[in-house]
Amino acid sequence: MAVTIKSQREIELMRESCKILADVFSQMEKAVHPGVSTLDINNLGEKLIRAHGCIPNFLNYNGYPASICVSVNDEVVHGIPHKDHILHEGDIVSLDAGLIYKGYHSDMARTFPVGQVSEEARLLMERTKGSFFAGIEMAKAGNHLYDISNAIDAYIKPFGYGIVRDLVGHGIGTSLHEDPQIPNFAQHRRGLKLQAGMTLAIEPMINIGRPDVAWLDDDWTVVTEDGSLSAHYENTVLITDGEPEILTMY
Template sequence: MINIKSDMEIQYMRSAGKVVAEALALIEEVIKPGITTAEIDKLAEEFIIRQGAKPSFKGYCGFPASICTSVNDEVVHGIPTNRILLEGDIISIDCGAILNGYHGDAARTFPVGKVSNESTMLIEITKNSFFKGVEKAIIGNRLSDISAAIQCYAEEHGYSVVRDFVGHGIGTSMHEDPEVPNYGAPDRGPKLVHGMVLAIEPMINIGKHYVKVKANRWTVVTRDGSLSAHYENTVAILKSGPEILTLN
């Protein structure tokens, strides 16, 4: 069942989204060669708690950290460790916060120092594919119009779209109905209405779309070892148009 949010609930989600956006902005400032993913996680957790919020991810289905840190060929759900980031790496940070009982969820992929042109383009195309999807996130369209726009843009530029993991509804639970795939034919699925809130999150690979889960049962990597990027925001469907709740 899709939970339609009231205007007051969306206001609560704006507040949660603001915490997430600010946490990601803070993280972007500290990402550099030599920092560990555990240090980034600690910084994010401390910031979220200072805002009066709680990290959405910590303890969720047993996840051991407050953010996901996915490096290079890691697609999503990377676990922070003592891994040191190196010049030329790329890292996807997925961050969630719960405030007043409502979640915000967003992800960004960042370069570590100077990266290759290939990495820069992957990050840019992934981000752009999200915004192509959001253009379709308007009342009266169907859910898969978002999905089709993301896939079309990414594949037109020679990239592949991960199929095994998708976006989702969000509210008092981090994962709610409906699922929001980043691929598929347009004009399918539920119609978009005022008060729907979706976490739209393209995961785009340089190589093929196939992925696998590592032995830790969390971290997802590309099967062919190719680079992957992730870009996500929490988006409210409103009469005035889509509102991105997790942008500064």
């Protein structure tokens, strides 16, 4: 496993990449409302990324045909935007995207409510976010990688939700996906020791129902097997000698 430790110069480039992405998300969030299509959101996100002189890193990545993954309700991740897929009151929508700034990648995801949503949906989104913050409490130099995984699992388990096991977080830098992989569920081993200068994309994906997922015929869209709602919360995080720095917050 080749985990890259970023130099101070690389960290500054990562910070800027992530700052731009967070700004893009803040604008996309404002566009989420009933009547908007998933393609509208994609087009806005791509326009904003390019307006900053950056490249959408999801576009054509392994053949993915859009810049923003837009996943609605039981779609976990990698939903393909379409002009006929309209958001309705009560939906929840997960946006997952990244960009390249001067050769350095950023990656983040959020699940947003569309208008007024059920209490069940609200709690799922809130607790998915909470699991991320439980995980990064362990994201410190000297701790081990799977301390993050175990903390996410321990936070979610009492709610009876399913933690997606088929998809995991990852390192990030000059590539969108670098070592190490970061599971969101408990591990029996400790994993590698965390070091200052590592940049990680930590991204719990949580289902109200079972953890099982399936791929649709488009070979991209991942859905919950039981049709239950799913939420996603992701940030690019810098490991430091002290508290972790969340690079994609806004």
